[in-house]
Amino acid sequence: MDLGSKIKELRMQKGLTQEELADRSELSKGFISLLERDLTSPSIATLADILQCLGTDLKDFFTETTDEQIVFTASDYFEKIDDELGNKIEWIIPNAQKNIMEPLRLTLKPGGSTYPDNPHEGEEFGYVLSGGITIILGKRRIMVKKGESFYYKTDSTHYIKANEKKGATILWVSSPPSF
DSSP states (O other), rough: OOOHHHHHHHEEEHOOOOHHHHHHHTOHHHHHHHHTTTTSSOOOOHHHHHHHHOOOHHHHHHHOOOOOOOOOOGGGGGGEEETTTTEEEEETTTTTHHHHHOEEEEEOTOOOOOBBBOSSSOEEEEEEEEEEEEEETTTEEEEEEOOOOEEOOOSSOEEEETTTTTTTEEEEEEHHHHH
């Protein structure tokens, strides 16, 4: 870890000069300058004082944060095509099984469907991007058109079937992940 540059970065984020940080931490400007250039090392007590002046503590200062991916593009997607059922499932967030929810893009050929899913814990949400679908929840059949959304608990056998003429594309989110 580059201690000096990290302290300098925190100081700059707080809008402090070296002199202001030195005054607040009861150190000399020269010491702060040497510290930021990694030409000297502070004692643990001195570092704790400096960090307190910078609005943090030893634990947070030394905790390495990982940069999680926030934006995903087509090159990140994983897809599975099921010719028998006439569908294509695209996992638009890779490794979403580790998350609380799992978003998918489901494309159904005319008359295509998903595999009937047995009751399980969770909920599902979807938005029809194009075409139309029928949601089969146990014995119920619910029609959903382009521009409409759906939300249901997965406590009965359920699946989605596209309309026979146009097929459909939907954004589908399961919680917890089930695919």
